[in-house]
Amino acid sequence: MATAPDLITLPMMRESLYAAVVSDALDSLGFPHQSPRLLLKPYTTGQILVGRCKTTLWADxxxxxxxxxxxxxxxxxxCKPDDVLIAAAGGSMRSGIWGELLSTAAGNSGCGGAIIDGAIRDVAKIREMGFPVFARGTCVYDSQNRQRVIDVDVPVEIEGVRFSPGDLVFADEDGVVVVPQAVEVEAIRRAWNKVHAENVTRDAIRGGMKALAAYERFGVL
Known part of the structure; x- marks a missing residue:
């Protein structure tokens, strides 16, 4: 069974990893609360979003x-290439704090996508751009005089989960998972190894092996 290479790059993570397997790796390291339980839905693309947190704190x-x-x-x-903009707005639906123009500007800076703990708008136009945005919902109202950023590049929380500047973040249809920098190398190594072990287990089950026998042999579920 293949083991993780010494260096796992962001493109390699996008190709092989996903939110659930990263969450499992964090569980195994004693970090069981790294994903907001309230689902932040992918509104504009179905692709996985992987990058480093660029944090913003919002207030009504x-x-x-x-x-x-x-x-x-x-x-x-x-924003820098491979950043993911995090908007910690406390789940407020008071206005659509992210839209087409911000997506365009962020994309021009190399930002890979946005995770909005609140509402967005201009969904169809952002979808045409192919810019990944995860959010709680939509709202037609503009943010002017309704919500604003009050701090940037500081640790923020979404549903009690901390997102710090530079942390790795994974987002797909299953949810959003943030990887603290202190355990990043080991978490990604474990996630990588589990993905490849899952592939072996899946092939064995497809070949006729019973699920229990496959688990007892490979130890992966």
Whole structure:
């Protein structure tokens, strides 16, 4: 059975890994709460999103903002290739805080996608772009004077799960999983090995081996 290579790159992760197997690897390392239980739905593509957290913290507001969009635009403009923008908005559906123009600007900076703990809009246009966005739902209202970014590049939480700047994040149809940097190397190694062990187990079951016998032989489920 193949073992993980010394260096597993982001393109290799996108090709072979997925959210559930990364979550299993984190479980085995004693990190059982690395995925928000409330599903953040993939609204614009079905592809897996893998990258490093670029965090933004949002707040609701009910007054006129003299500098609307200021920090959110600064955050988007400072994105680097393979970043994933994280919008920690506390699940607020007060407005659509992410849309077509931010997706375009983020994509131009090399950002791989966005995870929005709140609402988005312009879904059809973002889908045409092929820019991956995960969110709680949609809302037609603009964020101006309704919500704004209050901090950037700080640890944030979604459903009690911490996302720190630079953490690896995986998102697909099963959910969102964040990998703390302190255990990143070992977690990815374990996830890689489990994927390849699962392939062997799957082939054995397809070949007629009973599920229990396959589990007893390979130890993978």
């Amino acid at each position: 507001m009910a007054h006129e903002d003299p500098r609307p969009y200021d920090l959110e635009l600064r955050a988007v403009d400072s």
